[in-house]
Amino acid sequence: MAKVSINIATGSIQKEDIIVGIDLGTTNSLVAFINPEGKPQVINDTGKGVLVPSIVHFHPDGSVVVGNEAKPYLVSDPSNTIFSVKRLLGRSYHDIENYKDFFSYKVIDDNTESLVKIKVGERFFTPIELSSLILKELKERAEHALKTPVNRAVITVPAYFNDSQRQATRDAGKLAGLDVLRIVNEPTAASLAYGIGLNPEEEKTIAVYDLGGGTFDVSIMRIQNGIFEVLATNGNTFLGGDDFDRAIIDHWIEQNQLNREEVSANKELAQALRLKAEEAKKALSSQNIYNEKVGDIPCALTRSTFDSLILPKVEETIVACQNALKDAGLSAADIQEVVMVGGSTRTPLVKQKVAEFFGKEVHDQINPDEVVALGAGIQADILAGNRKDILLLDVTPLSLGIETMGGLMDVIIPRNSKVPTKAGRQYTTSVDGQVNMKISIYQGERDLVKENRKLAEFDLKGIPAMPAGLPKVNINFLLNADGILTVQALELRSGVKQEVEVKPAYGLTDQEVEQMLFDSITHAKDDVAQRMIIEARTEGEQMVYTAERFLEKNKEYVSTQEISDTIKHIESLKEVLNSGDKDLIHKKIDELNEFTRPFAERLMDQAISQAMKGKAI
Known part of the structure; x- marks a missing residue:
């Protein structure tokens, strides 16, 4: 049994162990560490590239692939390929029901405040389990590249993540076999990568502008005595580089007078155009004209046309910056540093508009895809006690x-x-x-x-x-x-x-x-499995209770056949509650839900029409 040395004063782990920094992203994830020269460095394992697409694919035999290997299945097998799982972390169905069309896989609606689940074949997954598969892939890549076990990490999250989203991220780390030493805000990590906030004497107000593949957010932060305080955040969780790609595709469809429906229906063509659009967008960061073909469809674009296509989206991000400043009670002149994060900030128009708005040069020297992970690596180094110039504040040793x-x-x-x-x-x-x-x-x-x-x-x-x-x-x-x-x-x-x-x-x-911490790491897998069975059973018991009360209250409005079939479904759910098989329990909950939904909706409609009788609307 391996021994873990823990520094009780700081709750941190002693030297022997590498602590990595992880950027768990909506589109891509990556991992960084502090190299022997004391500099943060991202990990590129076996030449697969630094960025690991945050995509999980389930094969029919139940095996799983993550990252680059999973990407092709977005087109060939979308219902068993999970992307953007970060959007679902710590969310209830109510939080995301307006966006359900965005996902090509089945997000379960149990019409409650409980957290969402995702159905793949006959199995049910929580976003925590799916995120843990991405984290596990990152952990394995880091171990392979560094030739040493990696058991501890700092993981970053958006500044606007609430308590349950942060806890879900911790749980995902635990399930992946990682001891998550701290959850750090992404803008804080990006600032640390630029050395902002490392000097305890420094007092600054900064803006971090983060435009990724599918999400945008801006954070206004005050740094004092090495403490980062988030004054305001703003943004749009469905705006990003993907919108730039879509604008290019729409332009090409129009230019070539193609039929939009036919392009959408032809999966291969749609995918080829999307990849070409992404290529054009990247090329136009450093050149003025792009001229290629997809089959015999000409795909040409100039930098100025591209700028005019994306201008409305870029303007939206500037409005978000205005709103964030207003919420913080500040003006653009109060901001001393502007840090750029996210691959889409490479677009020259984005940099230009942000610099104009804040009236100063932006920090964009560090690769914007890597800056958050590098900062997380620095935070990990601080927690390991390797930076003598930084005072670690007192922390709670146990949850x-x-x-x-x-x-x-x-x-x-x-x-x-x-x-x-x-x-x-x-x-x-x-x-x-x-x-x-x-x-x-x-x-x-x-x-x-x-x-x-x-x-x-x-x-x-x-x-x-x-x-x-x-x-x-x-x-x-x-x-x-x-x-x-x-x-x-x-x-x-x-x-x-x-x-x-x-x-x-x-x-x-x-x-x-020390023993309590060690036990939690060694038992993480069993603990989470047990927790999921208990949560499924609790949810099943609640469902039985609700369904029985529903029948009791509404027996005169429901047919005898509906009552007897509902009772069969309730009994069927009761039978599996103690089976210890969470997928089976969820399956029976889902079946009872689906069966009772039509007449629950019918009763709701009746109640509304009763209430509206004789009332002019």
């Missing part, structure tokens, strides 16, 4: 969270968070009329609370009796500089409130902390 249904640990403050810190999350009741909620607080890295250390427990009493899911209970964790944790629960509708104070580090030796 803090509460117990949720099925005995699972829901992390509220992840380990390695800077102290003091505060975080919170919203919960609700699972049973109709529930008036008390037991809140149990735990410390540790395992997915099941029984494997963690219990710190305290209290009851939030006097919740107004309402149907399940209606009460909204905010649970807030506040960890002060002295290591005292205050946990507060507040039911929003009634104002009922309860709080407790505990000292998480009390009575723990360094060896015990």
Whole structure:
């Protein structure tokens, strides 16, 4: 059994181990490390290129390919090829229902606030599992290139990622066999790559403009004492270089008087045009004319035509920059540095418009595809304690969270968070009329609370009796500089409130902390598998409860046949709840969902028409 040395003062890992920086991107992902000369460097394993496309393909036999090898299947087998999974991380179906047409694979709608799942064949995957496959590919490439095991990483996320999206990213890392030392904001990493924020005396306000393949965001940040504070973010999660490609294709279709529907229907031609458009876009960064053919279709483009085609999209990003500044209460003149991130910022028009808007030269010397990963590598080096000039702030050595249904640990403050810190999350009741909620607080890295250390427990009493899911209970964790944790629960509708104070580090030796961290790494696979079975079972139980209540309340509106068929589906789901097969449970949930949806919708329509009777709209 390998021994892990952990520096308890910083929660960081001792020297022997390489810590990598990972940029887990929507379109491409990559990994960086600090080379023996002390410089950050991206990894290009076996000449496959630095960028690993964030694409996962499932073969019919269940085997998986990731990255470059998976890319061709986007055209030949789209329903079993997953792309842009980062858009789904930590999201519920409600968050993405407006964008479901964007995905060529099946995103499951269970019409609840629970997190989305993706169906491939007869298997159900969470975005966490799919992201972990990309991270695993990066880990393996790094190990192959560096000829050493890679078990620890810093992973970057967009500045606007919320708590559940950050936790989902941590979980994906854990499932890939990585101990995720810290989740770092992408704009913070990009700034570090340019050396901005490394000097603790430095005080600056900066803008980070990030235009990738499919997403755009701009962050306004203040740096003080080595701390990066996000003042405002803005952007569009469906705007990027892909839009530039589409504008070129549309132009060529028009120029050559092609039939748009016929081009779309001809998959090979559509793909060939897309690749040609991408080639033209790249060529026009350094030349003024592009002139090629696809078959006998001429594909010519000048830089000035290209600029006019993409101008509306570029202007959209400038409006987002204006809005971000307005939200931060600043003007363009207040910004001291502008950092460019993302492959699409290579486009000369983009650079020109951004420099004009902020009234200063932009930082674009570092490869914009690599800048975030390189910065993550620098952050990893800081956490490894290799940079003596940088003071590491006090951090929490172990995660803090509460117990949720099925005995699972829901992390509220992840380990390695800077102290003091505060975080919170919203919960609700699972049973109709529930008036008390037991809140149990735990410390540790395992997915099941029984494997963690219990710190305290209290009851939030006097919740107004309402149907399940209606009460909204905010649970807030506040960890002060002295290591005292205050946990507060507040039911929003009634104002009922309860709080407790505990000292998480009390009575723990360094060896015990080290053992807890080590156990979490060695048991990560089993823990996540167990967690997923428990989550599937909990979801199944909720579904049974909801369906039975639905039949009870609406029996006069539903036919006898519908009732007996629904009961069959409910019984069929009940039978598999304890099977330990998460895919089977999800399959039965999905079947019950699909079966009951038509008459649930029918009842909804009836209720609306009843309510509208005699009312002029």
